[in-house]
Amino acid sequence: MGDNEAIILFGILTFVISYIGYELIHKMGAFMTLLSCVIFFASAVMVFLQPDTLTMLHQAKHGFSAGAFNLVVAQAASWTLGFGPYVADYSRYLPANVKTKHTFWYTYLGGLLGSLLVMMLGALLATLAPAIANDPGTGTGIASMFGHGSRPALVIIVLGVLEFNVLSLYSAYMSTVTIFSGFRKMTRVGKLVTFSVLAVTAAVATVIAIGTQYHFNDYFADILNAQIYVRVPWSSINLVDYYLVRRGDYSVTEMYDSRGRYGKFNLSTLDIYCLGIASTLPFMDLSFYHSYFAKIIGADVSWIPSLLVPGILYYGVNRGLLIESRAVANQA
Numbered sequence: 001m002g003d004n005e006a007i008i009l010f011g012i013l014t015f016v017i018s019y020i021g022y023e024l025i026h027k028m029g030a031f032m033t034l035l036s037c038v039i040f041f042a043s044a045v046m047v048f049l050q051p052d053t054l055t056m057l058h059q060a061k062h063g064f065s066a067g068a069f070n071l072v073v074a075q076a077a078s079w080t081l082g083f084g085p086y087v088a089d090y091s092r093y094l095p096a097n098v099k100t101k102h103t104f105w106y107t108y109l110g111g112l113l114g115s116l117l118v119m120m121l122g123a124l125l126a127t128l129a130p131a132i133a134n135d136p137g138t139g140t141g142i143a144s145m146f147g148h149g150s151r152p153a154l155v156i157i158v159l160g161v162l163e164f165n166v167l168s169l170y171s172a173y174m175s176t177v178t179i180f181s182g183f184r185k186m187t188r189v190g191k192l193v194t195f196s197v198l199a200v201t202a203a204v205a206t207v208i209a210i211g212t213q214y215h216f217n218d219y220f221a222d223i224l225n226a227q228i229y230v231r232v233p234w235s236s237i238n239l240v241d242y243y244l245v246r247r248g249d250y251s252v253t254e255m256y257d258s259r260g261r262y263g264k265f266n267l268s269t270l271d272i273y274c275l276g277i278a279s280t281l282p283f284m285d286l287s288f289y290h291s292y293f294a295k296i297i298g299a300d301v302s303w304i305p306s307l308l309v310p311g312i313l314y315y316g317v318n319r320g321l322l323i324e325s326r327a328v329a330n331q332a
Contacts, residue, residue, distance in 0.1 A: 004210050011206035014165040018173065018198050022093070025166055032163045035156045043142050044121055047128055057127065067298025074300045076115065078224040081231050083111050086167060089174040172201045218287040225286055228303045233276025236311040237269060245318045268317055276310030 001009070017024060047053065091103050122138070129141075139161070143154035176197050177189050212219040242248060254260035280302035285294035294300055 003213060007209050007213065008206060010162065010165070011202050011209070013162060014169050015198055015202040017162075017166045018169045018202070019195060022170075025163075025170060028163055028166070032156075032160050036160045039142070039153055039156050040118060040121055043145055044124065046145055047124055050128070053128060065298075070297060070299030070301050072119075074228060074303055075221070075224050076119065077303050078227045078231075079115055080111055081235060082224075082227050083107075084231065084235065085171050085175050089171045169198060169202055169205070173197050176201070222286050222288075225284070225300050225302075228300070228306060229277055229280045229284070232303050232306040233273050233279075233310040236276065236307050237273060237314045240311045240314050241318070244315055269314065272310050272313045272317065275313060276306050279305040279309040 017028065087107050091107070094103065125142075139157040140154060143150045143157060146153040173194065177193065180186075181189060251261065254262055258264045282291050283293045283297075283300060283302035283305060284291045285300035285302075
């Protein structure tokens with residue numbers, strides 16, 4: 001099977017599982033979590049059991065690189081923030097008696113351990129087994145460590161990627177239908193709408209995958225950085241609004257009424273959001289654009305201004321809401 005055909009087949013499988021839906025995704029996720037833990041733990045053990053492991057670690061270059069450190073922090077932050085929509089999509093299904101702190105800690109620790117442990121394994125392989133780490137398909141390199149069991153190991157790794165693709169497609173569908181279903185006060189989304197949104201999204205993603213397959217590392221690095229530019233300002237505004245301005249006092253019903261207290265658009269907040277994105281311009285570092293500060297620092301640190309600028313501006317503009325809510329609370 002050629003590369004394009006394999007990508008198309010993968011896209012079709014992703015679409016089918018996503019369309020079948022929520023329960024299958026959860027069951028597949030639990031199963032793949034267990035198998036993936038076995039594969040990656042076994043990989044780490046095999047690396048450490050090599051007779052010259054300690055010697056190679058001792059001989060490896062040591063020292064601090066500000067550029068490398070900032071690069072890892074930026075991409076790790078982007079990867080973690082990228083789970084925001086997933087958290088919103090899946091936590092809404094939890095029973096009402098589930099505590100908020102439990103939702104937070106299970107989500108945070110799951111995201112932290114799930115990414116950190118694999119990143120550490122990648123750093124270890126890059127140091128001790130560069131041939132595996134530099135393999136164009138890193139999963140293929142890891143599977144080759146299992147000798148005669150390389151084929152089953154590769155199948156498990158590929159299915160893990162499939163599971164993540166399914167989560168991404170399903171969350172893209174959820175985010176898309178939320179845009180129009182909320183304003184229209186829709187309580188159900190028909191199967192035809194579900195099929196259509198999933199199919200179009202899967203088709204677009206498949207076309208992108210085919211077009212970027214031979215320079216995917218650059219493309220993926222740009223996507224991770226781009227997430228910082230658009231998602232960190234959004235997160236900053238949400239956090240300030242929730243903890244400092246409204247202090248968790250929201251009306252969920254009003255959120256779905258375009259004529260309610262929140263309205264259709266908040267123009268001042270949209271302006272602040274755009275300013276937050278603009279604050280990242282002097283710090284951007286992409287495959288096709290390297291900003292002034294990115295060249296000096298050696299990495300993209302735009303998450304710092306994009307976190308501070310919109311948060312401070314939003315608090316300043318909406319401080320009146322905080323004062324008003326305190327007055328109402330005192331009267332009560």
